[in-house]
Amino acid sequence: MLPQFDAGRPRRSVLYMPGANARALEKARTLDADALILDLEDAVSPDAKDLAREQVVAAVKAGGYGPREVIVRVNGLDTPWGGDDLRAVNGIGADGILVPKVNGPGDVDAAAGLLTNEPIWAMMETPAAMFAAQEIAQHPLMCVLVMGTNDLVKELKAARVPGRAPLLTALQMSLLAARDAACIAIDGVYNDIKNESGFAEECEQGRDFGFDGKTLIHPSQIAPCNDVFAPSAEAVAEARDIIAAFDTPDARGKGVITVAGKMVELLHAEESRRLVAVADAIAAKEAAI
Structure with missing residues (x-):
């Protein structure tokens, strides 16, 4: 694990913020999330990719996020935007770079080749990633494994059910790999924003599994997530x-x-x-x- 990566800081709540939304990037400076993922990938439409990249780079350089960990999720290198994203975010002061759809250590190498020793976070969201989880986690620049549960459900042709039974093997394989490599492990998102009890139950499940925190899609999820993942x-x-x-x-x-x-x-x-x-x-x- 990289010396500049602080494994001990809290990562209970890790909130995705769309990079194309300037108001969201500004609001993120006031939220009580432990970490922020400024997103250039799924939350940004193809026609807004360039704008999102420019805004996120400017926001990270401007700072003002206080103790919140600031991560940038780039597009994959197999897309028209991934290479430009990585070159643009290299050296801007982000706390880490989140690489999507990492299928194996070769994908980490490819991203690392365009970076200067930034801590890398990997989205674990494909069947291939599950089988290569240990090799991905052992990469010298790898610091955090993030579960991409929505994509995993799609790839597995699984049902979205309470308790996440179809995903338990994938969750545990990624967690085992993370712990074996002394990496941080972050659970996936919960989509039903208004289902507070369901969200709390899934947070508790992730905590009980051993995850360090959970990725979030709405600011209303921050406080209950922080409560669940904090020791009593x-x-x-x-x-x-x-x-x-x-x-x-x-x-x-x-x-x-x-x-x-x-x-x-x-x-x-x-x-x-x-x-x-x-x-x-x-x-x-x-x-x-």
């Missing part, structure tokens, strides 16, 4: 107790101790340190807004 106050307090207990002289050299009547092992201490680090990163981000 009770969990943080328990984690701090476990860390403190293992840091005492009496626990030195021990693999198992008792905390509040429960047996805890060193692996629980490691999990607790990770959880507290996440909570502290969220608090720092919110203080900076």
Whole structure:
């Protein structure tokens, strides 16, 4: 993973913003999303690609997004716009470049060849990507795997059903690859904006699987997503107790101790340190807004 990539920053809510919409690019500077994907691909019609590229480059260079991570999703290199997109966003100060329809490490190499060591995020949205997930995640410039669940449903000819049973294998394969390579894993979008309970359930499912956050399509999804993917106050307090207990002289050299009547092992201490680090990163981000 690249030295300039901060794996510890919060990525609970990752909001797509259409690059052709100047008002959206400006509004993004005020939203409470952890990360923003300024989109040149699916959210932009073919006749607006050049305008979107110009506006996104100008917006990233202008800055003003505060602690929000700013990512640009380019068009694929197999399109008329992909090469120009990558050349335009190279070196403009984006926190990462999201490459669509990555089918294997060769696609990452092709994108990287037009960039100068920018962190790369990969859309995992095809059957080929699932079979090559480990090789994609292991690429030296790869930092984040993003689930493209809408495209996966289409490619699989699957049904869009609550619980996402047709996608579970793909979600787990990508997550396994990400964790094996120490990459971040972001869950896919939820399309039914007005279905608040359904959205909350899918956020909880992604969190329970182990995803770091979820991609979003509307600002109304930010707050509930942030809530679900943030550790609870009770969990943080328990984690701090476990860390403190293992840091005492009496626990030195021990693999198992008792905390509040429960047996805890060193692996629980490691999990607790990770959880507290996440909570502290969220608090720092919110203080900076």
